[in-house]
Amino acid sequence: MSSTMSSTQPPIIDIRGLSLAYARDGRRTEILSALDLAVPRGQFLVIVGESGVGKSTLLRVLIDLAKPSSGTVRLETDPGTLTPMALVFQDARLLPWRRVIDNVAFGLERHGLSKPERRARAAAMLKLVGLSDLAGRWPHQLSGGQRQRVAIARALAVEPEVLLMDEPFSALDSFTREGLQDEIQRIKAQTGKTVLFVTHDIDEAVYLADRVVVLAGSPGRIAADVTLAPPRPRQRRDAALVEAARHLRAELSRRSAEL
């Protein structure tokens, strides 16, 4: 089931033996243990697991917000790229004192672009997420879904090769969430980016993913690694997806029963 790309090209992200532990109250707590994970270029990889298994921590290590205790992360990104990776947080975390357009342009401000260039790029990204009309608004004037779209535009504006998404839709109502799930698939198809998407929602995982990795246990380890073949655009009630979700649920409950 693996794509031909992954066999001919090195993976864009190659994680080997990654562990992360921290000391609290004199006790060592291990979040991740000896994790190996290779992500082929262009894959939509979804990481699922219960809260506390280190899904978010993995993304934080990749974007250098957390330091691993041991292990290596190899990136095969283009040296000419502005930013290899960009992160969309669970809450949009827009800067409230910047208008929407300037929030989107935020990450471009250390790349030597002129203000008109930054604005032009930001405007293009706002168009991509369908929010051109809101460029001049303040963040507090937006709905939760709009804010998260702006956060996605902000991440895409720096032209990352890998888009990291940390439970980006979990704080939204289900109607908005489904809309954004379709949107991120469209953006993925349009830009061909590699996406690492963390969620605890199995239905969301199978709907979006080329491949689902299940993290389980404490410290978190890979409990299942499933490739999903159904063609895109997908149907939410696709039999293969429903079956994959059932399989993943069974796998997760078996794993948590073992612990």
Add this chain to the structure above:
Amino acid sequence: MTSFRSAALAAVGLAAFLALWEAAPRLDLVNPAFLPPPSSIPAAFAREVSGGAWPRAVVESLSHYVVGLGAGALAGIALGLASGMFGWFESLTAWVVRLLRPIPGLAWVPFAIIWFGVQPSAAVFIIAIGVFWIVFFATQGAVRGVDRDLIEVAQAFGFRGPLARLTKILLPAATPGILVGLRTALGQAWMAVVAAEIFGVPGIGARMMQASSLLSTDIVVVYMLTMAALYGLFDTGFVALQGWLLRWRA
């Protein structure tokens, strides 16, 4: 209560206050030399303006006020930012701050006169000290209170140095808190203006002391009201500026 009704009540209150004030010296309840009636104030004001004393005193006091406020605020913001950003700087200065902070601004008057003489710079110095502490603590607190999540956003987008952290996140995020401190300082600085000038530095305070030694109490009242008006003007202007700077808030 409707705004019209409360405005009407406020007008009634003011009228009653002026009437009582007018009545007290006129009915000889107090000596008019000790408390001039409000009706005598416009004439005193006109004399001061036509003689040139009023504009001169106002310009002098305003220049002390603006320079002292500016210097104190800049120093307070700079050191407050440093103290809020760097734990080592806060520790380094902790005991010095504890030692100096309780000293009232006016206790610096002797040194102000020794160091600067009875000169405008002495008044500026005293004003700046009072403003400094208010703005310093407001800034330090505002920087400490900045949402860590927003600092993380900056880091995730590669803004990792202290200067980038300061300009991209800390300063804009701390602006509301800094402005609250500045507004308090705006009022505090007027007190310091008068106090500094009462020791002889030319300005409104000095003019008031002159007038009082000649028992020209109407002129003293003219300058008291002048200060109220100037403070009101600055505060109104500041509130407008604050509203504009913080227009991004809900």
